Amino acid sequence: MMSTLRMGLREGVREILAFSLGLVPWAIATGIAMRASGLSIGESLAMNVLVFAATAQLGTLPLLVSEAPVWLILATAAILNLRFVIYSAAMAPAFHDQPWARRALGSYLLVDVVFLVQGPGLLQEQDAQRRWGRFLGAGLWCWGTWQIASLVGIVGASWVPEHWSLGFMGTIALLVLLVPMCRERVMLVTALAAGASALLLRDLPLRTGVIAAVIVGLVAGYLFERRQQGVARER
Incomplete structure (x- = not known):
């Protein structure tokens, strides 16, 4: 069972590797945007781990800075992340035989690139352990890539001269996602x-x-x- 899981992990990383490179500039821009909006390094790191959704992070930054009500921040994040409801519904059959803890972890690791790369083939994988391994390998690789690249932006933002006014970085990062769509x-x-x-x-x-x-x-x-x-x- 463990050998099948490890095989799936390796396959998941291999399948996502090339696509995950596109996360690097996007993550760096998000890290810079969080710092440029006034968040501390600790707050930026916490937001990056707890939210782990660039669109929601960038979309709620103006609300956080303006000290908007918590309900409004949560509502905005939920609306900006509605696409994950569709992703989850599409991939749910691949996880029907997995325990609750794995499904909960899967919901956290599910991001756009994982869905695009793993979604179609994962539903056709017959072995449950290998199926979970493929998803977990891809999800963890993207999570690690995002956290490390975001850390570069979060820490590196303090080296950028203040007169550069990098508050626009959040808008640019969103445009990178919007234009291809x-x-x-x-x-x-x-x-x-x-x-x-x-x-x-x-x-x-x-x-x-x-x-x-x-x-x-x-x-x-x-x-x-x-x-x-x-x-x-x-x-």
């Missing part, structure tokens, strides 16, 4: 609707414009996709 028309519509709404609703109290913009973007994307499906059926 907008190659699909539905994602472009979603992004444009959410972006325009965020600008128009930026003066809402407690920065709730962010939440409202996310909802508007999701609705716009859903309606656009329904319209595209209707056009396709008519043809």
